[in-house]
Amino acid sequence: MAINVKVNVLFFASLKEDLGVSEIELDVSDRAGRSDLLDSLTSELGSDCVSPLMAENVSIAVNRSIEKGEFVLKSGDEIAFLPPITGG
Amino acid sequence: MTDEELLRYSRQIMLPEVDIEGQEKICAGRVGIIGLGGLGAPAAIYLASSGVGSLVLVDDDEVEISNLQRQIIHTEDSLNTSKVASGKATIKKLNSLTHIDIVDRRLKEEEMVDLASRVDVILDATDNFETRYALNRACLRAKTPLVSGAAIRMEGQISVFDSRRSDSPCYQCLYRDGLDEALNCAENGVLAPMVGIIGTMQAMEVLKLLGEFGDPLIGKVIYFDAKSMQIRSFKLNKDENCLACGSIST
Numbered sequence: 001m002a003i004n005v006k007v008n009v010l011f012f013a014s015l016k017e018d019l020g021v022s023e024i025e026l027d028v029s030d031r032a033g034r035s036d037l038l039d040s041l042t043s044e045l046g047s048d049c050v051s052p053l054m055a056e057n058v059s060i061a062v063n064r065s066i067e068k069g070e071f072v073l074k075s076g077d078e079i080a081f082l083p084p085i086t087g088g
Numbered sequence: 089m090t091d092e093e094l095l096r097y098s099r100q101i102m103l104p105e106v107d108i109e110g111q112e113k114i115c116a117g118r119v120g121i122i123g124l125g126g127l128g129a130p131a132a133i134y135l136a137s138s139g140v141g142s143l144v145l146v147d148d149d150e151v152e153i154s155n156l157q158r159q160i161i162h163t164e165d166s167l168n169t170s171k172v173a174s175g176k177a178t179i180k181k182l183n184s185l186t187h188i189d190i191v192d193r194r195l196k197e198e199e200m201v202d203l204a205s206r207v208d209v210i211l212d213a214t215d216n217f218e219t220r221y222a223l224n225r226a227c228l229r230a231k232t233p234l235v236s237g238a239a240i241r242m243e244g245q246i247s248v249f250d251s252r253r254s255d256s257p258c259y260q261c262l263y264r265d266g267l268d269e270a271l272n273c274a275e276n277g278v279l280a281p282m283v284g285i286i287g288t289m290q291a292m293e294v295l296k297l298l299g300e301f302g303d304p305l306i307g308k309v310i311y312f313d314a315k316s317m318q319i320r321s322f323k324l325n326k327d328e329n330c331l332a333c334g335s336i337s338t
Contacts, residue, residue, distance in 0.1 A: 013243035013313045057263045065323040082311055087240030088127040088215040
């Protein structure tokens, strides 16, 4: 049976408004990757709620480092979702 | 520097990080400001008042009444005139020592490369992805550092991309190509000081690059959420598969 670990997920700026929550503690499988994280979030919050996180150019940061490729999560990691900003 | 300049810039010359040497570099500095709206307005004002020697202001818009809430370089007197002419007039009153060139049309990418190769820093104060990607490519080709800022609603972001350094990410390492729906202030709104905060931070980064002091935001992106007054810095690595800079690396 897969071991679950807890990670902390932050939603930044407009994503916080879109999801109606700024931060959640989430159970993910140990060594979960990008798609596992999104699956766990969908289970927790529902697919409609999570769709803004899937938008193009939303960045994911793990422990304050923006990760464009694959990543592996461990217990206690902080994950941040960052929306694209272009206005000026 | 003349006695007048020494007195004029004395409050920043007295900073040990700047000193006369740093101020001389600032006074010799040439900066291209692309976009003279919410971000470019405060950036241009602070760069001129700090003593930057030469500014090139680029914008194809005219001043509209809805700009005045946040684009503080423009006044009621400049309504319906070009933004760059309005900006030049304001700066001339602020610091006549700063040389100003203006371009009142949209630059083609080759012209952006030419401009980037003639200045020390490009300040991106535009409001859409298409121009931002083009400016990024131009700065990569010219090997000119790019100070990038963006703001909307009550949130903002700033970073520095310095293609003189082989380990520096570029704008497209952060935002991959293909995003066609940019959020702009006309459609989404912006609280006036938000662009002021980010534009002013961009001016600060330009001064650090010109004066060669401090640690510019290379390899880092700052996100600013004014609603909760949260400021967070995130590390950004160069993307070896980046469409813009990946193949240029090493």
